[in-house]
Amino acid sequence: MSHNAHVPIGPYHPLQEEPEFYKLVVDGEKVVDVDVRIGYNHRGIEKLSESKSYDQSIFLVERICGICSSSHPIACCQALEDIGGVEVPERALYIRSICQELERLHSHMLWLGLAGHFIGYNTVFMWAWKYREPICDIMETVTGNRQNYAMHKVGGVRRDIEREHVSYILKRLDEFIKNISILKGAVLDDPVLHERLKGIGILTKEDAIDYAAIGPVARASGVDIDVRRDHPYGVYDRIKWNVVTQEEGDVFAKTVVRILELFESVGIIRQCLDKMPEGPIDSNPKDIPPGEGIGQIEAPRGECFHYIKSDGTNSPVRHKVRAPTYMNFPTFRETVIGETISDATIILAAIDPCYCCTERMLIVDGSDKNIMGAEELIRLSQEKTRLIKDKYGER
Amino acid sequence: MTMDEFLKNMSGKFGVNILNVKKVSNKRAYIDIYPKDIKGFVRYIFKDLSFRFDTASGVDDFNALEILYHFSHDPSGITISLRAILHDKQDPHIDTITDITRSAWWIERELHELFGIEFNGNSDMRPLLLPDDWPKGVYPLRKDFQPPKRDSRKE
Numbered sequence: 001m002s003h004n005a006h007v008p009i010g011p012y013h014p015l016q017e018e019p020e021f022y023k024l025v026v027d028g029e030k031v032v033d034v035d036v037r038i039g040y041n042h043r044g045i046e047k048l049s050e051s052k053s054y055d056q057s058i059f060l061v062e063r064i065c066g067i068c069s070s071s072h073p074i075a076c077c078q079a080l081e082d083i084g085g086v087e088v089p090e091r092a093l094y095i096r097s098i099c100q101e102l103e104r105l106h107s108h109m110l111w112l113g114l115a116g117h118f119i120g121y122n123t124v125f126m127w128a129w130k131y132r133e134p135i136c137d138i139m140e141t142v143t144g145n146r147q148n149y150a151m152h153k154v155g156g157v158r159r160d161i162e163r164e165h166v167s168y169i170l171k172r173l174d175e176f177i178k179n180i181s182i183l184k185g186a187v188l189d190d191p192v193l194h195e196r197l198k199g200i201g202i203l204t205k206e207d208a209i210d211y212a213a214i215g216p217v218a219r220a221s222g223v224d225i226d227v228r229r230d231h232p233y234g235v236y237d238r239i240k241w242n243v244v245t246q247e248e249g250d251v252f253a254k255t256v257v258r259i260l261e262l263f264e265s266v267g268i269i270r271q272c273l274d275k276m277p278e279g280p281i282d283s284n285p286k287d288i289p290p291g292e293g294i295g296q297i298e299a300p301r302g303e304c305f306h307y308i309k310s311d312g313t314n315s316p317v318r319h320k321v322r323a324p325t326y327m328n329f330p331t332f333r334e335t336v337i338g339e340t341i342s343d344a345t346i347i348l349a350a351i352d353p354c355y356c357c358t359e360r361m362l363i364v365d366g367s368d369k370n371i372m373g374a375e376e377l378i379r380l381s382q383e384k385t386r387l388i389k390d391k392y393g394e395r
Numbered sequence: 396m397t398m399d400e401f402l403k404n405m406s407g408k409f410g411v412n413i414l415n416v417k418k419v420s421n422k423r424a425y426i427d428i429y430p431k432d433i434k435g436f437v438r439y440i441f442k443d444l445s446f447r448f449d450t451a452s453g454v455d456d457f458n459a460l461e462i463l464y465h466f467s468h469d470p471s472g473i474t475i476s477l478r479a480i481l482h483d484k485q486d487p488h489i490d491t492i493t494d495i496t497r498s499a500w501w502i503e504r505e506l507h508e509l510f511g512i513e514f515n516g517n518s519d520m521r522p523l524l525l526p527d528d529w530p531k532g533v534y535p536l537r538k539d540f541q542p543p544k545r546d547s548r549k550e
Contacts, residue, residue, distance in 0.1 A: 212498035320452035
C-alpha cells in the first residue's frame with residue numbers, strides 16, 4: 001500500500017507571482033516525485049510575431065517579460081542583424097551593454113529579495129528591494145523608463161546617454177555598491193542562511209550539462225559558460241570582467257553566484273561609461289533580406305535565444321523565442337526529489353523562474369498632500385508598533 | 396575548434412548523409428540532414444563534441460515541416476543548426492532525442508502540440524503550453540491554422 005500524498009500547489013497561489021501548477025508527491029515530509037504544468041500564461045507571442053512588422057516585433061518581444069525587457073529585444077535585434085549583416089555603431093554597442101548589465105543588477109536584486117521572502121527572511125527582502133531602487137532610477141535616466149524601455153532597434157539604440165547623466169549614474173552606482181557590500185556580508189556570513197541553504201537542491205555538473213542548464217544555475221554547478229564571454233556580442237570582449245562560478249550546485253552556490261555577479265556588472269557599467277566613444281548610435285538599416293538568423297545573449301537568468309526566418313517581406317516567417325527559464329526549469333526533477341517539502345519552495349525559486357514585475361508607483365500630480373516618502377512610512381510603521389505595545393503591553 | 400575544422404570533421408564522419416551545408420559566418424552554419432539520421436548526428440554533436448543543446452525550432456515552410464536543432468559550442472563560440480525536413484505534413488514524425496539529452500524533454504512536447512510532429516520513442520507527449528481541452532489535430536504554429544472566430548454572444 002502506498003502512503004504517498006499528493007500536494008497540489010497552484011496554479012494560483014500566494015507563493016508564485018505567475019500561474020504555474022506543481023504537483024508534489026510526498027512520503028511524509030520527503031518529496032518523492034514532482035511534476036509541473038505550465039501554459040497558464042501562454043500568450044502565443046511567436047504566432048503573433050508572424051503578423052507584425054520587424055519593428056513591431058521588437059516591441060512585442062519586449063513585452064514577454066517585464067524583467068528581461070532589454071534582453072529579448074537585443075536578442076531579437078541581433079537575430080535580424082545576423083540576417084541582414086547589419087553593422088551596429090560602436091557607441092550603440094556600449095549603450096546596449098550598459099542596459100544589459102543594469103537589467104542584470106535589478107533582476108538579481110529582485111531575485112535575492114524574493115529568495116529571502118520565500119525562506120521567511122523578510123529583512124533580506126526589504127533590503128534587496130530597497131537597494132534595487134537606484135538601479136531602476138538609473139535605468140530611467142538612461143532609457144526613460146524603469147521597465148519596457150523601447151530602447152533597442154535593428155542597427156542601434158533609440159536614445160543616447162547624455163554627458164551630464166554620466167556623473168549621476170556613477171554617483172548612484174557608488175551608493176548601490178556600498179549598500180550591496182553590506183548586504184553581501186549579511187547574507188553570505190549569516191550562519192542561519194548557511195544552515196538553511198547549503199547542501200539542499202543540489203544540481204550536479206553532469207545533470208546541469210545533460211539538461212543544458214544555463215546562466216547562474218549552470219555556473220553554480222561548476223559549468224563555466226557565459227554567452228557574454230563565449231559568443232561575444234556588444235562590447236564584452238573589450239572589457240575586463242570575470243565569469244563567476246561555484247562548484248557545489250546547491251541553493252547557496254546559486255545565491256553566491258548571483259551576488260558576486262552584481263559586483264562584476266557594476267564594474268562592466270563603469271568601464272563602459274569610461275570607454276564609450278562619441279559617435280552615431282544608429283546605422284538605420286533599410287530592409288531585412290531573405291534568410292535566417294540567430295540572436296544569443298546572456299539574460300540575467302541565462303542564454304536568451306531568438307531564431308528568425310525572413311522571406312524578404314516586412315514580417316518574419318518564423319520567430320522562435322527560447323527564454324532561459326525554459327532550459328533551467330526541467331532541472332527541478334533532479335533538485336527537488338529527495339528533499340523535504342519545506343525546502344521545495346526555495347529550491348524551485350533558486351532557478352529564478354521568470355516573474356513579470358512591472359508595477360510601480362506613478363506620481364502624476366505632485367500637489368497631492370497624501371503622498372508619503374520613506375521617512376513618513378517608517379514613522380507610520382513605528383507609530384503603529386507603539387500603539388500595539390500600548391494596547392497589549394510589552395511581551 | 397574552428398568552424399572549418401568542425402565542418403571538415405562532420406563531412407569526414409557523415410559523408411553523403413549531409414545533404415547541404417550553409418556556412419553563414421565563422422560562428423554560424425546550417426546543416427541539412429535526413430530526418431532518419433537525427434539520432435546519430437545529435438549523439439555525435441552533443442556527446443562526443445560536447446555541444447550544448449540550445450533549442451529546436453519548428454518551421455512550417457508551406458510544402459514541408461522543418462525542425463532546426465540548434466547547438467552551441469561554448470569553448471569555441473560556434474553555433475550550428477541541424478535542419479531535418481519532414482515532407483509528409485499529414486504524418487510528420489522523427490526519432491526522439493530525449494534518450495540522448497534530457498534537455499529536449501520540453502521542446503519535443505512543444506513541437507508536438509504546436510506543429511503536430513510525432514517523436515518516435517518519446518512517451519511523454521502531454522500538452523505543455525496549450526490547455527488540456529485544446530481540440531485534437533489543430534496545430535497553431537502551422538501556416539494553415541485559422542484562429543477560432545470569437546463568439547461575442549458567449550462572452
